[in-house]
Amino acid sequence: MKKSNKPLVSLLIGLALAVSVPVMVQADDLTDKCDHCHGKNGNSEDDKVPSIAGFSSAVIEDAMAAYKDEERPADKYKPKDGEETDMIAIAKKLSDDDVKKAAAHYAQQKFIPHKQSFDAALAKKGAKVHKKRCEKCHSDNGSNAEDDAAILAGQWKGYLKRQFDLIVSGERDVPKKMRKKIKKLKDGDVEALIEFYASQQ
Ligand code: HEC
Numbered sequence: 209m210k211k212s213n214k215p216l217v218s219l220l221i222g223l224a225l226a227v228s229v230p231v232m233v234q235a236d237d238l239t240d241k242c243d244h245c246h247g248k249n250g251n252s253e254d255d256k257v258p259s260i261a262g263f264s265s266a267v268i269e270d271a272m273a274a275y276k277d278e279e280r281p282a283d284k285y286k287p288k289d290g291e292e293t294d295m296i297a298i299a300k301k302l303s304d305d306d307v308k309k310a311a312a313h314y315a316q317q318k319f320i321p322h323k324q325s326f327d328a329a330l331a332k333k334g335a336k337v338h339k340k341r342c343e344k345c346h347s348d349n350g351s352n353a354e355d356d357a358a359i360l361a362g363q364w365k366g367y368l369k370r371q372f373d374l375i376v377s378g379e380r381d382v383p384k385k386m387r388k389k390i391k392k393l394k395d396g397d398v399e400a401l402i403e404f405y406a407s408q409q
């Protein structure tokens with residue numbers, strides 16, 4: 209009995225490999241490319257590149273659509289072992305199906321808040337501003353992915369600073385209701401908010 213099963217088992221394994229390998233390589237290839245810049249499983253190691261691990265798939269899909277339509281500006285970036293490019297060029301090359309696959313992949317990863325230095329006094333001030341103006345949509349101090357509004361808590365300071373510059377200047381579009389709250393911010397509030405998000409580690 210045992211002997212006669214062997215060829216069958218190896219045939220089945222052979223078939224399974226033949227069927228599953230090409231499919232898996234495709235999915236990995238796609239997100240491997242993203243990981244070059246966004247870090248292993250989307251947890252970035254560079255202050256200029258956002259972590260996208262644990263973001264809801266809706267946020268990732270929306271961001272990719274905004275880049276593709278050039279509604280959102282994108283900075284050029286060169287990973288250590290790769291070519292310089294930007295998110296607009298990347299998004300234009302992807303099919304809707306690729307975007308969905310990548311978004312589903314990163315939504316399943318765990319966001320790891322970054323250990324970074326922060327100013328405790330400013331962070332305290334930022335907590336108050338956040339609670340008053342931002343918590344409604346960025347709940348749990350900006351850590352709740354289910355809000356479909358990105359994860360701010362523990363995101364890199366350098367990335368946040370750059371995005372705040374783009375948002376405040378109007379170069380990056382944001383929801384109307386968020387724009388209203390941003391307009392209400394006073395001098396120094398943005399700096400305090402950034403320290404607050406960075407303080408959550
Ligand atoms: C060459 C480096 C590079 C590669 C490759 C890359 N990204 Fe990015 N990505 C960035 C940088 C830098 C930013 C942030 C600055 C900007 O908007 O230009 C960003 C921003 C994003 C954002 C917005 C995050 C947020 O918080 O709003 C998403 C989503 C994203 N990338 C997804 C992807 C996916 C999915 C892939 C793979 C298909 C990918 N990226 C590949 C560099 C890269």
Ligand code: HEC
Binds near residue numbers: 338343358371401
């Ligand atoms: C009405 C809901 C709403 C309010 C209020 C709101 N936001 Fe947002 N915010 C969003 C949504 C939705 C997104 C993601 C979609 C987008 O980028 O347009 C976002 C994106 C962001 C981003 C970009 C994150 C990234 O990863 O690139 C930052 C930074 C941000 N919000 C900060 C704030 C701050 C600070 C406040 C308070 C002053 C605030 N938001 C108030 C809904 C809101």
